[in-house]
Amino acid sequence: MDDRNGWDQDTTRSTGTTHSPPQSFVEQANVSDPGIYEAFEENRPACWERAADLLSWDDEYETVLEDEDPPFYRWFPDGRLNAAYNCLDRHLEAGRKNHAAIRWEGKQGERRTYTYRDLYVEVNEFAAALRELGVEEDDVVTVYLPMIPELPIAMLACARIGAPHSVVFAGLSADALATRMEAADSEYLVTCDGYYRRGDAFNQKSKADNARIGLEQNVQTVVVDRLGDDLPHVLGEDEWDYHELRDEFASETVEPVSREAEDMLFLMYTSGTTGEPKGVVHATGGYLAHVAWTSHAVLDVKPADTYWCAADIGWITGHSYIVYGPLTLGTTTVMYEGTPDYPDRDRLWEIVDRNAVDIFYTAPTAIRAFMKWGSEYPDQHDLSSLRLLGTVGEPISPRPWNWYRDTVGGGDCPVVDTWWQTETGAVAISTLPGIDDMKPGSAGPALPGIDVQIVDQAGDEVAPGEAGYLTITRPWPGMARTLYDTDEQFVAEYWRRFSDPDTGEWRYFSGDTARIDEDGYITVLGRVDDVITVSGHRLGTMEIESAIADVDGIAEAAVVGRSNETGDTEVYAYVSTERNRDANAAVRRAIFENIESAIGSIARPEAVVFTPELPKTRSGKIMRRLLEDVANGEELGDTSALRNPEIVGEIQAEIEADGGGRRS
Numbered sequence: 001m002d003d004r005n006g007w008d009q010d011t012t013r014s015t016g017t018t019h020s021p022p023q024s025f026v027e028q029a030n031v032s033d034p035g036i037y038e039a040f041e042e043n044r045p046a047c048w049e050r051a052a053d054l055l056s057w058d059d060e061y062e063t064v065l066e067d068e069d070p071p072f073y074r075w076f077p078d079g080r081l082n083a084a085y086n087c088l089d090r091h092l093e094a095g096r097k098n099h100a101a102i103r104w105e106g107k108q109g110e111r112r113t114y115t116y117r118d119l120y121v122e123v124n125e126f127a128a129a130l131r132e133l134g135v136e137e138d139d140v141v142t143v144y145l146p147m148i149p150e151l152p153i154a155m156l157a158c159a160r161i162g163a164p165h166s167v168v169f170a171g172l173s174a175d176a177l178a179t180r181m182e183a184a185d186s187e188y189l190v191t192c193d194g195y196y197r198r199g200d201a202f203n204q205k206s207k208a209d210n211a212r213i214g215l216e217q218n219v220q221t222v223v224v225d226r227l228g229d230d231l232p233h234v235l236g237e238d239e240w241d242y243h244e245l246r247d248e249f250a251s252e253t254v255e256p257v258s259r260e261a262e263d264m265l266f267l268m269y270t271s272g273t274t275g276e277p278k279g280v281v282h283a284t285g286g287y288l289a290h291v292a293w294t295s296h297a298v299l300d301v302k303p304a305d306t307y308w309c310a311a312d313i314g315w316i317t318g319h320s321y322i323v324y325g326p327l328t329l330g331t332t333t334v335m336y337e338g339t340p341d342y343p344d345r346d347r348l349w350e351i352v353d354r355n356a357v358d359i360f361y362t363a364p365t366a367i368r369a370f371m372k373w374g375s376e377y378p379d380q381h382d383l384s385s386l387r388l389l390g391t392v393g394e395p396i397s398p399r400p401w402n403w404y405r406d407t408v409g410g411g412d413c414p415v416v417d418t419w420w421q422t423e424t425g426a427v428a429i430s431t432l433p434g435i436d437d438m439k440p441g442s443a444g445p446a447l448p449g450i451d452v453q454i455v456d457q458a459g460d461e462v463a464p465g466e467a468g469y470l471t472i473t474r475p476w477p478g479m480a481r482t483l484y485d486t487d488e489q490f491v492a493e494y495w496r497r498f499s500d501p502d503t504g505e506w507r508y509f510s511g512d513t514a515r516i517d518e519d520g521y522i523t524v525l526g527r528v529d530d531v532i533t534v535s536g537h538r539l540g541t542m543e544i545e546s547a548i549a550d551v552d553g554i555a556e557a558a559v560v561g562r563s564n565e566t567g568d569t570e571v572y573a574y575v576s577t578e579r580n581r582d583a584n585a586a587v588r589r590a591i592f593e594n595i596e597s598a599i600g601s602i603a604r605p606e607a608v609v610f611t612p613e614l615p616k617t618r619s620g621k622i623m624r625r626l627l628e629d630v631a632n633g634e635e636l637g638d639t640s641a642l643r644n645p646e647i648v649g650e651i652q653a654e655i656e657a658d659g660g661g662r663r664s
Ligand code: WT7
Pocket: 270, 316, 317, 391, 392, 393, 394, 395, 396, 417, 418, 419, 420, 421, 422, 423, 443, 510, 511, 512, 524, 525, 526, 527, 533, 536, 537, 538
């Protein structure tokens, strides 16, 4: 593995001053007893009952963890439960039917509030409709919807009937959707006619139609009419209108299917080192226990709160912390369809103000943008309702961290920097806001019951302050159970590198590098694999490279991440054309088109630099690390080991002549 983001990169980042949690916060915190770390440590794996106790079980589990066949761990294996029951029915039974479950803020300024009762009714109706369409327990239902309420409703309807959902981010392309449906053998699709992008109607259904053309399986499709007359559409064979189905099944209820804790709740495709996306499998009981527990202990969610995670449900953050975590705890979760700067740059703060949001959770890329726009936007609104702030998705450096705390949080909200992944299911590293001091720039200690070790190549723990690989040495409830249909790849991707099956020592490898300090605080440095994070989306460089290489006349491509002035990562592509082929504007256009149709516009490169050759080692390996340094204007190390060292100067000259190979 080529460590592109690890060792010699910015290991000097200072964590600055330490902040203690404000006393007023501690006094009301869900978890404030520092003894919790020891209590978990001394009582494994039973400590996790504390998480499972936040759920309602149909059959209580007797066993907490079954670890006979690592790394295929089974949590609460003899327990039974239903996730939709936990998110809905039990809150009705507790007399909270009129409590707001979802407050939806649409792109055009529309607003819709769903009480727990409203949500229960609609989820039941749609569950009944799905059944009628033929969906059975364990059938994978693909959901390809933007941030409209029908998205969580479809997820919960699936959960209710025991059908795993596979949500595909609405911005992904037809090809990306087709690949995922094919891999999961999914015969059901829930999508919509389209959605608004900066005020314009954008056609989603045509993408779904194109995806289905190439599929072997027959697909039943439900279409939500989001745009009405703004984008008329006709339904073809095997296509059903969502609202008509609801009318047909009005007021019907469906018994929640009692699932084994280890039954699959959902599949989430994510980018990895290979060109193919990986289908990460999450189990019902352990996942739900872990997201509920971390919503409670890390995000301090209480039923009376209005809580807002400003992410997209099309990715794991939204699954865990817009839908399952907050709804399991019976709180009010805000769901926002739009972007932070439309109609104006104060949009998010206006929503916080109007809804009196208590807890706000977003990504560093957004925080850096807010900081760049300036404090005048948050200053226009009353943000005093905020009690806790969170960040997730990539490392956050002390300056934006402090800006977030001071300008958005008014200086008296704790900030939790939560590290986790699609594969961990829920937060694994973070301070507990009612207990721990915060060190800006460092995510914090591993959560109680989670054993993180930072190790060297040989798997030995590194000394405090030294960079190493971020690994987890013991299982945890929210962990991915496998990769869909390929247990072998699951072992190969995450376990083989640092495990020793002979001694029975299994160790999960996250793909990240990190440092740990004397107090056990972990600073995440970045990924070691060929994955870059762009605006919170995890993209595989190989996927983008193969989309480029598909263009007629292209010989080879190398894609790296470039950090721009704001600190955001951009896609930066180096492309060599075949002999006698010109690198002209048409080729550049074809590259953009191919990437958009293979993956989606989020993967569109900020720059394409044409070069006669890519720099290679003598064994023919492309030196991506070097290209990354070139893109970032870093000083270059010794290039003498290259087969074609002269090409590096040519590339630099090309970039200079071309103004950095920018899009224009
Ligand atoms: C990768 C996982 C988990 C939800 C969002 C992304 C990076 C995540 C942090 C953080 C530094 C972070 C890691 C990780 N990451 N949170 N607080 N500090 N890096 O989920 O798409 O599965 O990406 O995001 O590199 O491996 P994902």
